[in-house]
Amino acid sequence: MKHLSYSLITLCLAGCATAPxxxxxPNIQLPSAWTAAATGKGEAQGWLKDLNSPKLEALIAEAMxxxxxxxxxxxxxGQTISEARLSGADLMPTANLGIDGARQQIxxxxxxxxxxxxxxxxxLGLDLSWEIDLWGRLRNLTSAALARVEVSQAELxxxxxxxxxxxxxxxxxxxxxxxxxxxxxxxxxAYGKNLNTLESRFKRGLAQGLDLRRTRTLAASAxxxxxxxxxxxxxxxxxxxxxxxxxxxAAVQASKGLPDLPKPILAGIPADLIxxxxxxxxxxxxxxxxxxxxxxxxxxxxxxxxxxxSGGTASQDFENLLDSxxxxxSLAANISQPIFQGGxxxxxxxxxxxxxxxxxxxxxxxxxxxxLEVETTLAAESYLKTEYTQLRAASNEASAAELxxxxxxxxxxxxxxxxxxxxxxxxxxxxxxxNANNILLQNRIDLxxxxxxxxxxx
Numbered sequence: 001m002k003h004l005s006y007s008l009i010t011l012c013l014a015g016c017a018t019a020p021x022x023x024x025x026p027n028i029q030l031p032s033a034w035t036a037a038a039t040g041k042g043e044a045q046g047w048l049k050d051l052n053s054p055k056l057e058a059l060i061a062e063a064m065x066x067x068x069x070x071x072x073x074x075x076x077x078g079q080t081i082s083e084a085r086l087s088g089a090d091l092m093p094t095a096n097l098g099i100d101g102a103r104q105q106i107x108x109x110x111x112x113x114x115x116x117x118x119x120x121x122x123x124l125g126l127d128l129s130w131e132i133d134l135w136g137r138l139r140n141l142t143s144a145a146l147a148r149v150e151v152s153q154a155e156l157x158x159x160x161x162x163x164x165x166x167x168x169x170x171x172x173x174x175x176x177x178x179x180x181x182x183x184x185x186x187x188x189x190a191y192g193k194n195l196n197t198l199e200s201r202f203k204r205g206l207a208q209g210l211d212l213r214r215t216r217t218l219a220a221s222a223x224x225x226x227x228x229x230x231x232x233x234x235x236x237x238x239x240x241x242x243x244x245x246x247x248x249x250a251a252v253q254a255s256k257g258l259p260d261l262p263k264p265i266l267a268g269i270p271a272d273l274i275x276x277x278x279x280x281x282x283x284x285x286x287x288x289x290x291x292x293x294x295x296x297x298x299x300x301x302x303x304x305x306x307x308x309x310s311g312g313t314a315s316q317d318f319e320n321l322l323d324s325x326x327x328x329x330s331l332a333a334n335i336s337q338p339i340f341q342g343g344x345x346x347x348x349x350x351x352x353x354x355x356x357x358x359x360x361x362x363x364x365x366x367x368x369x370x371x372l373e374v375e376t377t378l379a380a381e382s383y384l385k386t387e388y389t390q391l392r393a394a395s396n397e398a399s400a401a402e403l404x405x406x407x408x409x410x411x412x413x414x415x416x417x418x419x420x421x422x423x424x425x426x427x428x429x430x431x432x433x434x435n436a437n438n439i440l441l442q443n444r445i446d447l448x449x450x451x452x453x454x455x456x457x458x
Contacts, residue, residue, distance in 0.1 A: 023360075052259055124312045313328065
């Protein structure tokens with residue numbers, strides 16, 4: 001609300017200056033639909049609700065209030081609004097009210113010496129000055145400043161989207177880390193139980209030394225793996241807490257499981273992305289601002305017309321300053337035409353033209369990168385779904401093989417090394433499945449972010 005009121009003030013101070021018209025879209029041959037996957041023609045709206053996680057919604061709301069980087073971007077918007085107000089003020093006359101007082105003594109020597117005469121003089125005046133923006137130079141500069149306000153607005157929106165995505169991904173990483181710790185604990189306990197059994201059997205001469213050493217190796221490795229997983233869990237907690245603006249004390253707690261992948265996304269059409277992605281919008285507004293700056297620099301070659309006026313009173317007695325009988329006034333006009341400035345004006349024009357070309361190239365590249373991100377994440381989702389399906393099947397088979405290996409060992413139809421190998425394979429398959437589930441969700445968050453759609457419907 002504060003920045004909305006600032007924007008209204010900015011528009012008032014800008015006078016008749018307005019933000020620049022949209023720049024021409026980048027010259028890119030766009031397909032009628034995304035090439036990576038068939039999607040609906042609607043747009044992803046309020047994607048946070050699709051994840052069906054009230055806890056995550058609360059965390060993102062907290063981050064929107066307390067995240068330090070978002071506060072910085074918000075302050076940048078306030079700065080650009082103030083700069084636009086400063087630029088708009090140049091279109092208005094300036095007025096200064098002042099009062100001057102002077103006391104002077106003049107002494108003469110010689111035959112007619114006066115012995116010193118004291119003079120006093122007081123002035124009360126209002127001075128006005130105004131540069132007439134006949135060619136629109138000041139309006140161009142103010143229009144560029146308004147475009148930069150729109151850049152900051154787009155960057156703030158982009159920062160909010162990015163923060164929501166970062167919190168969601170950090171939340172999923174935390175849940176995965178806890179699940180990996182649980183899986184590593186399960187594996188450690190299983191190998192520990194195996195080790196106790198093998199040591200007992202070895203003492204009775206019922207197990208070989210090789211089986212015992214292999215089991216000790218796996219048990220020690222399982223302890224190390226558990227420690228690694230716990231370290232990752234600790235880091236995931238602290239990373240999330242910093243995003244939330246909290247002290248990183250690793251106190252945040254995760255949910256018990258990762259959410260299901262939401263329904264297929266409505267990605268819209270490629271042509272709509274230019275108007276929806278905040279980073280592309282910001283790049284276009286930078287180009288528009290650069291073009292307005294270039295127009296203003298070219299107009300530095302034209303004459304400038306200024307008006308000055310002053311009025312007030314002047315008297316040798318201070319008490320007469322408010323007496324209209326002692327009023328004075330003046331009115332003047334000035335026209336100045338640049339003749340020679342050592343090439344400064346032409347250099348500024350060339351510099352502004354180069355900045356405009358840079359902004360145009362950045363605009364094109366930003367749009368291409370936006371299309372790349374959407375196409376890549378759309379394609380990745382298809383691949384990741386297939387990968388997750390296969391890993392789930394592999395995990396189920398590996399768990400069944402582990403159970404079968406134990407049954408065969410008890411029946412005496414296989415050796416213990418096969419049991420250990422089956423255990424290791426099953427544990428690895430379950431860990432990969434947990435990670436694949438997280439990666440699938442992370443990619444969906446990247447897709448939401450690439451499309452630039454809002455994370456809430458508010």
